[in-house]
C-alpha cells in the first residue's frame with residue numbers, strides 16, 4: 001500500500017486574532033513521502049506559524065491540513081498531540097534542548113511520548129540508548145559521547161546535531177526544521193544540511209525545511225517561496 005503524503009494542505013487560510021488580513025493563504029501544498037522541500041520566506045512572512053499549524057500546536061485555521069494521512073481539523077487535541085509525537089520530528093530554531101541533560105538523554109527524549117517511535121528505535125539498534133548513540137555518531141558527534149558532559153557545554157554546531165538526532169530518533173515519517181542553521185557559518189551550515197538530508201533519506205523521512213536564506217535551496221529536491229505559495233488576499237487568485 002502506498003504511504004499517504006507526509007503533508008497535504010488544501011485551501012489553508014490563517015489569520016491572527018485581531019489582524020486585518022490573513023497571514024497565510026495557501027491553496028495547495030503537498031510533500032510526498034521521503035521528499036525534501038525548502039520553503040523560503042522573509043522574516044515575519046509566516047514560516048514558523050505554518051510549521052506550528054502543521055505540527056498541530058497552532059489552531060484556528062480554515063481549510064485542511066493532513067499530516068501522514070490524518071486531517072488535523074478532525075482530531076481532538078489529544079489525538080493531535082499523539083499524531084505529532086508519532087510522526088513528526090521537529091528541529092526548532094533555538095533547538096529547545098534541556099541544557100543540564102547529556103546529549104544522549106536529550107536525543108532519547110525524542111521518543112518520550114511515542115511508544116511507536118520507541119519501538120522503532122529499539123528495533124533498529126536494540127535499545128533506545130543504542131539508537132541515540134548511533135544517530136549521534138552518524139551526525140558526527142561521537143566525541144560528545146566519550147565523556148559524560150552536559151548539552152550546555154557543547155558548541156552551537158554540536159547542539160544543532162543533538163537537536164537533529166532528537167528529531168530523527170524512532171524514524172518519524174516527517175521532519176520539520178525551522179531555520180536551525182541561522183547561528184552557523186556557511187561551512188558548518190552546508191555540512192549540517194547534507195548530514196540531515198542523508199539521515200532523512202536513509203530513514204525514509206520527508207523533510208520540510210524553512211529559512212529566510214535562499215542560498216540553502218540547492219540542497220533540497222524541491223524549493224518554493226512562501227509568497228509564491230500564498231495568495232496575497234483572502235479569496236484572491238494565486239499570484
Ligand SMILES: Nc1ncnc2c1ncn2[C@@H]1O[C@H](COP(=O)(O)OP(=O)(O)O)[C@@H](O)[C@H]1O
Pocket residue numbers: 016017023041042043044045046047048049050
Ligand atoms: N502569537 C502571535 N499573535 C499575533 N501575531 C503573531 C503571533 N506570533 C507571530 N505573529 C505574527 O505573525 C507574523 C509571522 O510570524 P512568524 O510565523 O514567526 O514569521 P517567520 O517565522 O517567517 O519569521 C509576524 O508578523 C508576527 O508578528
Ligand SMILES: [Mg+2]
Pocket residue numbers: 047048049178179
Ligand atoms: Mg520563524
